[in-house]
Amino acid sequence: MKKISILGATGSIGKSTLDLIERSHEAFEVVALTASVNVEALADAARRTKAKLAVIADEGRLEQLRNALSGSGCEAAAGEAALIEAASQETDLVMAAIVGCAGLKPTMAAVEAGKTVALANKEALVTAGELMTAAAQRHGATLLPVDSEHNAIFQCLAGSNERDISRIILTASGGPFRTASAEAIRSATPAQAVAHPKWKMGAKISVDSATLMNKGLELIEAHYLFGLPSSQIDVLIHPQSIVHSLVEFLDGSVLAQLGSPDMRIPIAYALAWPERMETPAERLDLAAIARLEFEAPDLDRFPALRLAREALEAGGSAPTVLNSANEVAVVSFLEGRVQFTEIAALVEKELNANRRPPPSSIEEVFEIDSDVRQSVRDVIREHCS
Secondary structure, X not given: OEXXXXXXXXXXXXXXXXXXXXXXXOOEEXXXXXXXXXXXXXXXXXXXXXXXXXXXXXXXXXXXXXXXXXXXXXXXXXXHHHHHHHHOOOOOEEEEOOOHHHHHHHHHHHHHOOOEEEEOOHHHHHHHHHHHHHHHHHHOOEEEEOOHHHXXXXXXXXXXXXXXXXXXXXXXXXXXXXXXXXHHHHOOOHHHHOOOOOOOOOXXXXXXXXXXXXXXXXXXXXXXXXXXXXXXXXXXXXXXXXXXXXXXXXXXXXXXXXXOOOXXXXXXXXXXXXXXXXXXXXXXXXXXXXXXXOEXXXXXXXXXXXXXXXXXXXXXXXXXXXXXXXXXXXXXXXOOOOOOOHHHHHHHHHHHHXXXXXXXXXXXXXXXXXXXXXXXXHHHHHHHO
């Protein structure tokens, strides 16, 4: 049996991971599960999977978690130190699915413990890519991408020589505003922005998909995962979300990974790697689909993608600044404090104002993150309220 820990077990990726594990319960042993604040869902998952350890990030909910797990034999813990302990347990695989910078320290702990890490937390590489990839090499950890696009590239590259790669092409659905006018985009509401046409995701990542910032973050993530410069990473809009990404080789060959828009497919590839496992995902009927459409991204209507590429090429702390500023701007949009188009404007303003060398430690990443968040909040309070 493969021993698994899931960091972020109550989010969308965590739930899909649990679904697959419970369908193949004879193949997996759950060691540790973590959640941010959802005690009930965490305790329920721990009981169903007979997990050894359950950790709630909010220390004030520890007693509630203990009560919920009473008689189960599962140990309850809380707080940052406990999250790091969960990430460092004796396991074969750690699913790193904590959203945002909150997942950075536990993910790094798993890497420093030399684990195989299924990486669903893109912010870890965006904010601390150089630190994390260096730590993985130093400690013998393996990073397996879970994002559907990077997982697709990982599959396409199997057995290939990196020197033979001409470019990689990330696909994007285009989000709910792909065909919307500039005026419609400017007046977009949070409800419209989170109504993704293909994927079922949380509010933050859905807004990122609507602005194309999600694809920008993935562009930066691809740079660190596959060691390619910005010039060898392209983005194509593909509204059907069937082709999840492509790899073009020096001889002109192009390999693509196709599948239904179901995150259980890339999650399963990471769980079973280097083998494969069955999933309940809908099988493709290409005759019914009939045609696949592609188009270039519109960087005028969706400047967030441009900003992400500029941040990657600028280097230093720019990717960290980009991510932190975007997280605050997106939350403010969801709260109704800023307009949809002001998300990218706030990020660009902060990128222009905040230029520093690359962070030399995780602590410095959090310092930059804290400074940027406060700066963006100040701008919103002064000009957007």
